[in-house]
Amino acid sequence: STAFAVEAKHVISHNVVGVLPGTKHPNERIIYTAHWDHLGVGLPDAKGDRIYNGAVDNASGVSSLIELARAFAHAPRTQRTVQFMAVTAEEKGLLGSEYYATTPLYPLATTVANLNTDGAAVNGPAKDISVSGDAGLTLQDDLIAVGKAHGRYFTPDARPEAGSFFRSDHFSFAKQGVPALSFHSGQDLVKGGVAAGKAAGEAYVRDKYHQPADEWDPNWDLSGMSADLSILFDLGTQLANSREWPDWKPGSEFKAARDKTAALRKTE
Template sequence: MHRNPKSLVARFAGVTVLATAALTAAASAASDSPNPALAISADALSEHVRILASDAFEGRAPGTPGEEKTVAYLIEQFRKAGLEPGGTDGGWTQAVPLVRSQLRGPATVTLRQGGDTRTLRNGEDLTVQTLRPVDRVALDDAPLVFVGYGITAPELDWDDYKGVDLRGRIAVVLVNDPDFETPQPGRFDGRAITYYGRWTYKYEEAARRGAAGVLIVHETAPAAYGWATVQSSGLSPLFDIERADADAAHVPMRGWMQRALAQSLFEAAGLDFEAQKQRAQRPDFTPVVLDDASLSIAFEVQRESIVSRNVIAKIPGGTRPDESVVFSAHWDAYGVAPPEQQTDGDRIRHGAIDNATGVAAVLELARVFAAGPRPQRSLLFVALTAEEKGLLGAMHYAAHPLAPLETTAAVFNIEMLSPDGPTRDIASWGKGGVSLERDLANAATARGRSYSPDPNLEAGFFYRADHFAFARVGVPAITVGAGLDRIDGGVAAGRAKRDAYFASAYHQPGDRWNADWDLRGAAQDVTLLHDLGADLANSTRWPAWDAGSPFGAVHARSDEARR
């Protein structure tokens, strides 16, 4: 994986030369500024997405030829725009060491309950995986224990485990957190999901409890995506950062089960699934052994170390180069799907909206900023790897920053811009409690638009985007995405478009570029981000977390560096 970026560019020169010509023509047609070089171009955004989401890039999975092409393309575009390398040792990239784990061959899953034996299908009834450093997983007749939402939150006086011994057992866990379906908000911030509701937390807590495995019950509404998304990720390779404590950090087996399977398990154990869910929404919940239900699971594991890459370009600040503003987006998608997951004969999960649109925005911002006056603070343009595998590229950067985090004024992360035309509003993901949200609202107002807080807080997007890796270390950060209030059709039309995308295309081959896309709205959104970045890069302001934010205390530790 350690290849010379110059050789990558040469290898894919045919792609980049054609792309550059097309983008130059697209940029010249921009009309938002008297000088086309200083205007965000909808056509240029579309051309970047067309190329990055094309079959040639094979779904941009880390550690594949698709990564090689993606990295080469990004480097070439940054270089053509006149930016400087911002990576390690004066290069364009930052190495991100990862471990890739995937099933070798099929998984055998057998359910025993009530004297009956039933074979379950991996990918259909459930998904099974592991990040343990092992060659084989073998669980024999592991009992199933329902542990509610699988949450231990001492500060909320909440413990779903109540001391249950999970050694040798598989925990069955509900997705989201206890407030999602309650009529009144409780201890978990109402329908706005907390980190305790994220599947990542549930796996982490089960590992701390010594469980042999954990299966999350999939339900579309609280998960915020359908089974096809679970299937797509569940049958794809897993990635993790290199860990000395991988045995302790991960359960031997993890995965999801269909709601229908959970219902049948509960029914055979003499339990009502819905009644048990309601019981799990109370702090006095106690775990329940699912009668004599047990699973035997066996599969071979292929593990290998790879080195993926973040791609980083910069414009050094003219007067305060040690202070920076970051624009980021993740370049990775899900690669090529197994044959059984093809859509209309297509197996490539192109990742057009998620997240070639975000990468296109970073490239356009880089081009426009490079064509304009040098800012006072440095600007970094970062294309991050392995977001789809758990924000791993962003986590690595936050642990090994290439610009001081204490003087990183802000991170503007970009995700899933809309291809459906202009909107009256722009949105950010989650409820961050950071001054950047108000800055975004002010920038929208200045352009005659409005700001909409995340309309889908229960989906937990705040914890599902790369800005979260920066927020955890205190850096003011938000993820910016499309609003829903379409000029053509209003909020109802915008919501219908979004819902259709998540139902049929998200993380699936259907997430393709289309020549009929209308990226004028995306260009307007990226223009607002340019406004925000230019204002902040030429000011002495330091964005901050609101009082009571869990990230504010971390940020405050470096206050002296910003005085």
């Protein structure tokens, strides 16, 4: 038999929400998310560093969220509301997004979509775009179409066996039926192709992911992040100025939850 001594601590943390009300359908909203937490202080690495900075995971995502909010704030106001939310405690089991999704500030029945960013591009622009996992939804088709308009092609999740769909904050929304995806830049880098992108990804997971070494690097090429944000901005703008309601495709495990509230969504 095995026994463990567990010391529990209760910590209060917060989600941070910003809203740009829609001009015509303010009760319908697109929600952008990124988790602001990381691992804090932990076991030291070989250099004795105990600070787990989380620069890529997920300060880069929060930076993306802030820049999207800035862009929408300076653009013509959309017909639907656009909401920006930095969620807490993702690293502890998606707790912040789960709290919002189960006790939402605004009804999920009229939440159009959730667009999540968990780690942004720091290795330069890619020719492709991707998402975490694939649960089958028309929102992904919308993303692919917008990406194509930007000269990018779509690549499915390169590591579906990692279960990434179930490990980031969009999953909390998906469980409640809200069409949701977590966007990623692709591996086919403009400089170096797939081989370079795959090598960079593997090096990050091996040497930096959830380690003190995940910190700011002055050698980052953030032009890829900028290109990706243009796609996310255009996708959100398209959704926020349309009467479209993205949906889960037949056979998706999340479709039944969405269908229960179908009568609450207007299309006129």
